[in-house]
Structure formats: C-alpha cells, structure tokens
Amino acid sequence: xxxxxxxxxxxxxxxxxxxxxxxxxxxxxxxxxxxxxxxxxxxxxxxxxxxxxxxxxxxxxxxxxxxxxxxxxxxxxxxxxxxxxxxxxxxxxxxxxxxxxxxxxxxxxxxxxxxxxxxxxxxxxxxxxxxxxxxxxxxxxxxxxxxxxxxxxxxxxxxxxxxxxxxxxxxxxxxxxxxxxxxxxxxxxxxxxxxxxxxxxxxxxxxxxxxxxxxxxxxxxxxxxxxxxxxxxxxxxxxxxxxxxxxxxxxxxxxxxxxxxxxxxxxxxxxxxxxxxxxxxxxxxxxxxxxxxxxxxxxxxxxxxxxxxxxxxxxxxxxxxxxxxxxxxxxxxxxxxxxxxxxxxxxxxxxxxxxxxxxxxxxxxxxxxxxxxxxxxxxxxxxxxxxxxxxxxxxxxxxxxxxxxxxxxxxxxxxxxxxxxxxxxxxxxxxxxxxxx
Amino acid sequence: xxxxxxxxxxxxxxxxxxxxxxxxxxxxxxxxxxxxxxxxxxxxxxxxxxxxxxxxxxxxxxxxxxxxxxxxxxxxxxxxxxxxxxxxxxxxxxxxxxxxxxxxxxxxxxxxxxxxxxxxxxxxxxxxxxxxxxxxxxxxxxxxxxxxxxxxxxxxxxxxxxxxxxxxxx
Numbered sequence: 001x002x003x004x005x006x007x008x009x010x011x012x013x014x015x016x017x018x019x020x021x022x023x024x025x026x027x028x029x030x031x032x033x034x035x036x037x038x039x040x041x042x043x044x045x046x047x048x049x050x051x052x053x054x055x056x057x058x059x060x061x062x063x064x065x066x067x068x069x070x071x072x073x074x075x076x077x078x079x080x081x082x083x084x085x086x087x088x089x090x091x092x093x094x095x096x097x098x099x100x101x102x103x104x105x106x107x108x109x110x111x112x113x114x115x116x117x118x119x120x121x122x123x124x125x126x127x128x129x130x131x132x133x134x135x136x137x138x139x140x141x142x143x144x145x146x147x148x149x150x151x152x153x154x155x156x157x158x159x160x161x162x163x164x165x166x167x168x169x170x171x172x173x174x175x176x177x178x179x180x181x182x183x184x185x186x187x188x189x190x191x192x193x194x195x196x197x198x199x200x201x202x203x204x205x206x207x208x209x210x211x212x213x214x215x216x217x218x219x220x221x222x223x224x225x226x227x228x229x230x231x232x233x234x235x236x237x238x239x240x241x242x243x244x245x246x247x248x249x250x251x252x253x254x255x256x257x258x259x260x261x262x263x264x265x266x267x268x269x270x271x272x273x274x275x276x277x278x279x280x281x282x283x284x285x286x287x288x289x290x291x292x293x294x295x296x297x298x299x300x301x302x303x304x305x306x307x308x309x310x311x312x313x314x315x316x317x318x319x320x321x322x323x324x325x326x327x328x329x330x331x332x333x334x335x336x337x338x339x340x341x342x343x344x345x346x347x348x349x350x351x352x353x354x355x356x357x358x359x360x361x362x363x364x365x366x367x368x369x370x371x372x373x374x375x376x377x378x379x380x381x382x383x384x385x386x387x388x389x390x391x392x393x394x395x396x397x398x399x400x401x402x403x404x405x406x407x408x409x410x411x412x413x414x415x416x417x418x419x420x421x422x423x424x425x426x427x428x429x430x431x432x433x434x435x436x437x
Numbered sequence: 438x439x440x441x442x443x444x445x446x447x448x449x450x451x452x453x454x455x456x457x458x459x460x461x462x463x464x465x466x467x468x469x470x471x472x473x474x475x476x477x478x479x480x481x482x483x484x485x486x487x488x489x490x491x492x493x494x495x496x497x498x499x500x501x502x503x504x505x506x507x508x509x510x511x512x513x514x515x516x517x518x519x520x521x522x523x524x525x526x527x528x529x530x531x532x533x534x535x536x537x538x539x540x541x542x543x544x545x546x547x548x549x550x551x552x553x554x555x556x557x558x559x560x561x562x563x564x565x566x567x568x569x570x571x572x573x574x575x576x577x578x579x580x581x582x583x584x585x586x587x588x589x590x591x592x593x594x595x596x597x598x599x600x601x602x603x604x605x606x607x
Binding site for chain 1 (some may be wrong): 452498499502505507525527528529533534536537549580582583586591592593596597600601602603
C-alpha cells in the first residue's frame, strides 16, 4: 500500500475506494454551497437536468453575500429566486447580512475535519483550515452536485509547505500567505492541493488557519489543507494527517521567525514585497473585509492600532465584518466602538467592496490598502485604482498615517498593538466565531 | 465525437484569460451565437470570421484563467471549435468546458503543430496526430466518465439522460 497525502486520504473516503493523485474519481460530497453570484445559474441548470429534489437538503447552503443588500432590481429578484428555492427544498439559507459564505460554512459547522466540501466560489479552499478538502466549482458543476450529491474530479498531487520557527511579534498569517503567494506564484500550485504542516501552524487559531488556506486560491490551487496539529474544536474529530513518506509534487520549508509584514503591490497578488519596500506610498482609503481577513481577531488587531486615535485627514476606512456573529462579538467587546470612533465606516457583512460588485468603489487614480485577497486591475470596481494587499494591522496603521506603514511606525506603545500569533490572545476566544454545532 | 479531425488555429500564448476568450461586456446575453461572434476578439479580431465547424484551437499554458464564467467555453463551442489543445488549462475552465461539452486535451508538447495543419484528436486514447507531419503526441487518456459527459453534449444532458453518474469500464 502506498503512503497517502491528506488530499488522497480525504478523496479516497469520498470516492469509497482508494484513489491516488492523478486519477479521475467520482466522489460523494459531504457539503455544498453557492452564493448569489453562482446559485441562480446553478438552480437553472438543476431544473434543466430534470431535478426536482436536492439530493440532501441538510448538506446544501445558499448565501447572499456578493451583492447584498441588493444594489438593483435585477439582483433583488435573483435573491428572491434563491430564497424561494431554498425554502421549497429545505436547504440552509443565509440572508443579507449573515456573512460571507466561507466564514459561515466554518462558523456554522457546515464543514468538519475530513470532509469533502465543494462551493461555487473560488475561495472555497478556505474551509481547508478545518483539515477538510474544499474546492471551488462552476455553476453547472454545482447543479450536478445538487442533483446527485456527487461529482467527478481529478485527485490532485499535493505540495507540502512545512512551516517552522516561532512567529515574530507583529507578523500574521496574512503576511505569511502573501509571502507564499509571492514565492509560489499565481499558477505555482496549479491543479495541486497545498498541504500546510510543521510546528509553526500549531499556535495558529482557526481564524488564521482560514487566512492561510484561503489564499492558496491565489496560488492556483484546487484546495489548501492545514494539518490538524493544534486545531481545537468544540467537538471530537478524527484528524487527517499525511502518511510519513507520502509522495509530494514539491516540498517547501519556510522559517516564519524570519518573516516580516508583507504587502502585495498592484496589480497582482503575487507581486509581493516586504513592507519596507512599500512604505511611504500615499493612500486614499483602507478596506478591512473579505473571507481572507475580517474576523474578530482581525478587527481586534485594527482596533489595537486605532483605539483613541483618528484616521489621517482625507483618508477613509471601510470595514465589512466577515459575519454577523463577528460583528456582534466585536460590538460586545468594544472593538466596533474603538474603530468607529477612529473614523471607520461599517457596512454589512458580505463580499461587496472586495469583488467590486457594489459599495466602496475607489475613484480614478485612488490608492487603496486592503486586507483582501486579490488586487487585479479593476478588482474593486475601478480599473483606474491601485490596490495594495496587507494584514489588517498594516491597513490600520496605514490609514492612521495616510501612507503605507506598519503599526510600530505610528503607534508609540507598539508592542501592545502588534498582533501575536504565538501567544494566547489578550481578548477571550471568540466563542461565536468558532464552529458551534 | 471520439475522433476529431480539424484544421488547427495555433496561438503560442500563455495565460489567455476568460476576458480575452469572451469580453465581459458580451456575457450578459444567453444567446450563444452572439457569444460566438465575439470569441477571442481581443486576441485575434479575425478569428471569429475564419473559424469553421470542426476546427481545433492550440494554445500555451494556463488557458482560460481568470473568472469562472461558463460563457468562455460556451463561446468557443458555439463558434464550432471541436477541441481545444493547450499545454495546461485553468482548473475551473477545464471543469466548465467538460461540463458544457467542449472537448479539451492537455498536451505538454505540441510545438510541431502550425496554423493550417490538419490535426486528428483521439480523445479517449489521449492522442493528437499532426496529419501534416505525421507526428503523434500523447496526452493522458480521457477517463470514461468525461468522455460520456462530452458525448452527451455536457453535464446537463448527461444527468438528464442518466439521472446520476454511471461508472463504466473502458
């Protein structure tokens, strides 16, 4: 018997037979999801396939997050169509303001370790934080899953990224994710599954694991899975680890103790440099949001920098929390007040400004520093804007200074404001931002 | 459908994204003939006028990257293209193409094929033959389930016919 990667193990279970990288398999899906950007076409294709009942309504979720609340009549009607379909079928349905699909799938327990989860959205690898295999599919794909609970897929070869060393103060999983996207490149993990392992993942909280798994999409990966070491969940689970000696297409090793904050320059997420090379770039606005970085600890990191201070004159900060649960937790612990008093503008939980579907569109020639995942030209809705990607702490420091910088540059008592990956956070664990079942 | 014989249109270009396959401004229509009229127009404005049913497209790496829009493979299929050969395909484009019934072959090496050559593609065996030079290129054989989906004209028809995925030994 050959040794297996995490991806091969999960997909072997889903295929009900032992499969190896490179094989095409018919797999049983543990859960599936679509958003307002993809569900309408999927529902139409489901009907065209002759579908009447979804294969298992409890395993299907629909989320209104891409253009929510609806910016126009056409999208409002698509939302209504999704509401009706979910109600008729008895599927899970998350309405306007509940949150971003990938956040909800983890937060509300739709995905568990070892699952095969498919979503009609390119950032579905995010749920790999839970030691699950998450991959993005198209609308027709999703329709087939709705009908049969199955799909065809090629079992990917895996790339192992071993992370060692202790996390330096002020460096977050986002800095590592950007650094790795820069190293591996936009197509560097094409068709592959990225498997994160090593001692440096152990201190990472679920939120940070999600950031890491999320940005494997920007490496072209099919899935990104974080090994279960250090994963704490409020229920018992069977961890999935790779066998020693499993075959990897590539094995990389990085020492996080030498990492500094990193920034992606316009117009590509793999155009990544250490922050020192981006400092001083004047900005017009900051955005903290998206499935990559809008969770409670992200907002807390921004609040630690901005508490008791004001945004630089003429600079805007827009915040879209990852979910209503994140927003509520941040309300209760004073994070929202600190950010709002500093001058931040809050919008409902959802994707909007990141994809440029509506809200927060930058003007011609404007420069935005954002905690999101993609900065392709036109990404936020205006091809004449410049988008830089960074961690929430760097976004917060930059909107305070009016130019790209890190917290230590603008906050005198910086050590209290710097994010810590390797220690227990000062704030209590976000009990409603981890799976509650 | 198992054997395709067509004239090659070769573009030795990498990273052709879905916007260059079919610009976003044309994707609001559900009329595939309209999509076909604008296929690849930003890359080669003459292509849509020259392509004939049964022709074969040949590209470089990472064909179909960018958005997950299904209109991209649909536009190519509607233009009459019988098969796309590329060094590699973007992942979701590859799935979408199979699911809407557009055959693809991933071929690491196909430099021998030039514009106007006649090529013969045997999907299930994963073979591409340049009839002009006689050279044979081998790709991975296409799994039965994908051949069946393509034969049905896409996943919608396949599932309409079978109701489920059918495992068939080759």
